[in-house]
Amino acid sequence: MRSRLFLWVPLALFAFFAGLAGYMLTQDKTEFVESAMIGQSLPDFALKPAFDGLPGAARSDLVGGQPRLLNIWASWCLPCIAEAPQLEALQAQGVEIVGIAIRDRPEDVANFLARHGNPYTRIGADDISEVQLAIGSSGVPETFVIDAAGVIRYQHIGDIRESDIPILLAELEKAR
């Protein structure tokens, strides 16, 4: 009798895995790849201006003084349009935002800023995504909190919504 019960073990195992697979199918899948650079020093870089209205961006522009936001964006990125007013709201609160435009043309950057507002003090042009790869960013838009020592303290993936503003302000405060 005991050995008979034993025969059901493989079936029970199979049912368990089938159930697990079915359960996991109903769960949300995150497509986000988080940067492993949080807590690490911002890598060295120096990017030329993305258009002639603002200076370019280098690591030294993000170090010292107050914590800053480093915003990875592009004029061809649709969520970046949705994010633009939220960045302006952060700027209105006194936050300095340095932009990096990924694979972008100067005239497109200028057009985007004329249409959707300019919250940046500087924008560097990253034509081959080298700085994006160096800081572990895997898409646009993404926003990083950089403290005065040049350490990456926080990463926000995706467009900033209204509800994200208090979180980012708190992270900037923590980085002080």
Add this chain to the structure above:
Amino acid sequence: MIRVLLAFLAALIALPLSAQDTMPPAPYAYNQLDDPALEAKATALMHTLRCLKCQSQSIADSDAPMAGDMRHQVRSRILAGESPAQIRAWLVARYGDYVSYTPTVSASTWPLFAIPALLILIVAAVLLRRLGRRRADAGDAS
């Protein structure tokens, strides 16, 4: 009639669903290295690195602009004398193990390697005992 035809033609034009950049690809995104030995090294590595925008493809398989930029990093770093292991480590330091298709033994993956070995040991032990018993039975019978 012409309007209908025009409407049909308009329907045939494929417009991209989401915007993509129009910039030219990075120099080494689609250009091979001149030295075939270095290019072979770079290609072998690119087949084992995950594209971050299209996560079920390697960067060698993907036409996403970001995959091209990653290929540029791989080829230019190989050209600069870095080893494939160094480049993989550079990317893993930025994106975690996720970016690499080569499995590594770590705190969370060791059971994947340990369980099959353990199962083989258990099966071997059971088999030896059974075979040993049968041989003993056969010895009794003769």
